[in-house]
Amino acid sequence: MSNIEQSEPGITPPLRSLLSAMLFEALPDSARRQLRDHAPVQSFTDGQLIHQRGTAPDGFCLIEEGTVSVGQFLASGEFRSVALLGPGDSYGELAILSRRPRIVDSLARGPARVRFIGGALFERVxxxxxxxxxxxxxxxxxxLQETLDLLAGIRSGTTLARAAGLLGNLAGGGHQPRTVTITQQEIADLLGVTRATANAALARLEKNGLIARSYRAITVHEPARLRIRALE
Amino acid sequence: MSNIEQSEPGITPPLRSLLSAMLFEALPDSARRQLRDHAPVQSFTDGQLIHQRGTAPDGFCLIEEGTVSVGQFLASGEFRSVALLGPGDSYGELAILSRRPRIVDSLARGPARVRFIGGALFERVxxxxxxxxxxxxxxxxxxLQETLDLLAGIRSGTTLARAAGLLGNLAGGGHQPRTVTITQQEIADLLGVTRATANAALARLEKNGLIARSYRAITVHEPARLRIRALE
DNA sequence: TTCGGATTGTTCGATATTTGACATTCCTGT
DNA sequence: ACAGGAATGTCAAATATCGAACAATCCGAA
Incomplete structure (x- = not known):
């Protein structure tokens, strides 16, 4: 499992599980064990390309050690990361299931060891x-529900309304205060705005008493209220 | 099947199949027949609410006749439509599969007849x-791949780059010219910008020779090139 | 405790987008 | 052929956001 704050109630995980379909962990223990036991481990050095977007899938990956960055190379050669995954995280299952090319590139960030689970074995299990x-x-x-909801919530409106919707969404939409562990840069990235713009929107939401800002976290006092706010 | 232009090669369907998860049609014929044969049909009048967002799912819907609008009510009482579905279209499968509340409202648009396929029957089949x-x-x-790709493509950058990415995506990303049946308002809605802004971006892409605009359609001369353009 | 890197808070001129409106074109039904 | 509704094309003032920069705060490792 990645670095998810689970020791404290009310703390929700950051976004990586939403933007990178880590389906391996949804499997029953027996299936997971079976897949793991038959899968070879490979080592990668810092910056090494593990998989390329558009390639045909022959398996998916389970991270044993280190960090893998999943995202996409820009035309400029720069890498735009969608998720930073760590030990216990998986990626690449979608391409196996859909029988379509991979939609992401993946890079080792520092030395990494990755277990490859072959597509044929996965299908057999x-x-x-x-x-x-x-x-x-x-x-x-x-x-898919969450992704569609996210898409619906961030597509249009003022940055303020979109930020409200996103936070209400991330905080689970209920009536209890929830603290979302997320940086303001991540919020900005999700909304497609600059950090300065995201910060300004957050400042306004805080001024209105809807949220409380803290370091790498946002407390949403009443998530359902934020969702409603977003729909105005 | 909804009003998809399939008579002409190179014409891709509009967005409804992407934004509304119509999974029923992915089932084998036998499964579909089985589900249909045991499911009751109900009639709805114009504007009648069929299902409400947030309700627990007891089944999903298959449209027999008429039009159903799937989307979300705003706080103002206005309805923001995500998809307009017609005969043969389905919606609501996700909630059954995920065992989570529905994420959309649905309304009849004109008189409609809708077949209800119960969750228990679906699970049994x-x-x-x-x-x-x-x-x-x-x-x-x-x-999910397509939705994540769409999300990645529209999240940030200039409207011009985002429009390029979206069109490249919708046109399938290959090297052959493709015509996408879509209104400029739909493009604007997807990008979360006004129609005027979308039109301005499209005009620039056309001026650069990357697309050709026509009524309710956009021809993308080389979809792969547009995708690259979006990543700059 | 200190240091260094990451993150947050803020500012302002430049740039992009929205808004509201009007004109033009397209398509379908009668 | 005509009418009506939908869609597209365009414009300019108002508003929002970007981009770059600097200062302040936070956190983890040594």
Whole structure:
């Protein structure tokens, strides 16, 4: 599992699980064990390319050690990261399931060890365990719902309204205060605005008593209220 | 099937299949027949609410006749539509699969007849047909890939770059010219900008020879080139 | 405790977008 | 052929955001 703050109630995980479909963890223990036991581990050096976007998928990856950055190379050669994944995290399952090319590049960030789970093995395990397949269906459906919700919430409106919707969403939309662990840069990236603009919007939401800003975290006093605010 | 222009090669469908997860059609014929045969049909009058966002799912819908608008009510009471679905279209499968509340409201637009496929029946059919479940997994994985790609492409950058990325994406990213059936207002909605801004971006892309504008359609001369353009 | 890197807070001129409006074109039904 | 509604093209003042920079705060490692 990645560095998710789970020791404290009310703290929600950061975004990496939303933007990078980590489906491996939705599988039952037995399926996970089976996949892991038959999969070879490879080592990568800092900056080494693991997989390229557009390539045909022959397997997916489970990170054993180190950090892998998942994202996309820009025309300028720069790498735009969507997620930073660590030990226990997985990526690349979607391409296997959809039988379509990979949509992301992946790079080692520092030395990394990555376990490759072959597509054929994955299909065999799924075929022999309908409960595993159903669990995967459920996890993917939930993620698709969240992604569509996120898409709907950030598409248009003033930055202020969009920030309200995003935070209400990330804080789970309920009526209890929730603290979201996220940097303002990440919020800015999600909304597609500059950090300065995101900061200004957050400052206004805080001034209105809807949120409290702290270092690398935002406390949402009433997530449902923020969602409503976003729809105005 | 909804009003998709399939008679002409190079014409891609509009967005409704992307923004509304119509998974029913990914099922094998036998599974579809089985679901349809046991499902009751209900009639709705113009403007009648069919389902409300946030409600627990007991089934999903297959449109028999008429038009259903799927989207979300704003705080002002206005309805923001995400998709307009017609005969043969389905919606609401995600909530069943994820076992989470519905994320959309749905309204009849004119008189409509809708077939309700119960969640329990759906689960039974899936459990008895692993091929159907695998097909659904694949369709959902593909859709999640597309949605994540869309999200990645529209999140930040100038409107011009984002429009380029979106069109490159919608046109399939290949090297052959493709015509995308879409209004400029729909492009604007997707990008979260006004129609005037979308039109200005499109005009510039056309001036640069990358696209050709026509009524309710955009021809993308080389989709792969537009995608690259978006990443600059 | 100190240091260094990351993150946040803020500012302001430059640039982009919105808004509201009007004109023109397109398409479909009668 | 005509009418009406939808879609597109365009414009300019008002408003929002970007970009670059600097200062302040936070946190983890030594």
């Amino acid at each position: 799924l075929a022999s365990d309908p409960a595993a397949m159903r669990a995967l269906l459920g996890a993917m459906a939930a993620q | 899936l459990a008895s047909d692993p091929a159907a479940m695998r097909a659904l997994l694949g369709a959902m994985a593909a859709q």
